[in-house]
Amino acid sequence: RLPVSLPQLAEKKRLGEPIVMVTAYDYPSAQVAEKAGVDVVLVGDSGAMTVLGYPSTVPVSVEEMLMLASAARRGLRTPLLVADLPFGSFETSNEQAIMTASRFIKEAGVDAVKIEANGVAVERARALVGAGIPVMGHVGLTPQTATALGGYRAQGRTAERALDVARDALALEEAGCFSIVFEAIPAPVAAILMEQMEVPIIGIGAGSSTDGQVLVFHDLLGIREGVGARFVKRYADIQDEMVAGVRAYADDVRHQRYPAPDHTYSIDPGELERFRS
Ligand code: KIV
Ligand code: NA
Known part of the structure; x- marks a missing residue:
């Protein structure tokens, strides 16, 4: 198989072919994703919790994420590789965002970065895209700012909050994001948003109307216990x-x-x- 490209993801959306994304944080998990034939691999900052044992995604550093992303890169040939810019590594200025994202591209060899919606994400996304760095957005439940959202809970469950999610998604698309993750929003809300979105939308806990789905490797394989998010489907019990x-x-x-x-x-x-x- 040839490496997955950004135009190929847009083409999949056009053809109605679901896009498969999964997280990976090291060489063996990346090899598993490669062999399983997924389209996109995300070095999520969920790795802060799944492989580094932090209580949330907030503490993980750029250096730690670079190590995870580099290891994943060495296990991959085909899927598009995306890495999360961790909390605190892009918010300060457009320059900071471009410097951090460039490190992921140059030092870890990722194809694109992902940033979560927050007060500055749209401006940062526009700057990154302007600098030639492909950006994936992330709206709905954004774990880096979960405290401000009232914890790890579904978003967009009132008309006003659904409108907030819609504004975030449309603004990130307008800023040039090539794709956006919808996390933990009611399926009917996602379905209405999908009528507006032109870029491929990858859902997690957003129902079946999105152009693709993403799950955390350790959740879908049962490598970590005690994560009870409603959207997790367990396909194996590897920890046992x-x-x-x-x-x-x-x-x-x-x-x-x-x-x-x-x-x-x-x-x-x-x-x-x-x-x-
Ligand atoms: O960090 C992560 O794993 C993510 C996905 C759940 C989208 O951001
Ligand atoms: Na993440």
Whole structure:
């Protein structure tokens, strides 16, 4: 397969072919996404929680995100690779945004960056696009500013708030975003917005009217527990498998079943005798 391009995503929208996006944060998860044939891989700042163990996405640094993105890049050939600009790395000025995004492109080799709607995102998106950096927007539930939104909860559940989401989405599109994520908004609200949106819209908890779907790798595979977002569908229980595997290994070591003769190296008996004496 050839690498996925921005025009190809627009073409998929035009043809009504659903776009598949998944997160990845390292070499093996990227390889899984590659082999599974997804269209877009997102090095989400959800990695702050899924692989770095922070309580939210807010603390993750640019350096940490660059390390995750570089590792994912090394595991990918085909999907478009997008990385989240983390909280605090783009808000201050257009210059800061361009400098941070350039690092993701030059040092990690990503194809595009994603920014969450906030008071300055539209201006930043316009500046980034102007600097030649492809930008994906993100509206609805925006975890970087979840405190201001009243926590991790669905957005756009009143007419006024739905209008806020609509304004964010249209303004980000107008600023030049090539695609936008709709997170945690009522399906009927998303469906009405979809009548207006010209760029491919990727949904997560936004119903089935969007042009594509995204899920967090660790949620869909059951690698982390206790995440109860309504929109998560679990396709595997990998953490159980991993615990069972490590437990079986521990049990083998403790009962001296591992290593077996098959797992050990031999030496010529003569050499061994010389070594002994
Ligand atoms: O960080 C992330 O994983 C995301 C997706 C849920 C869209 O932003
Ligand atoms: Na994110």
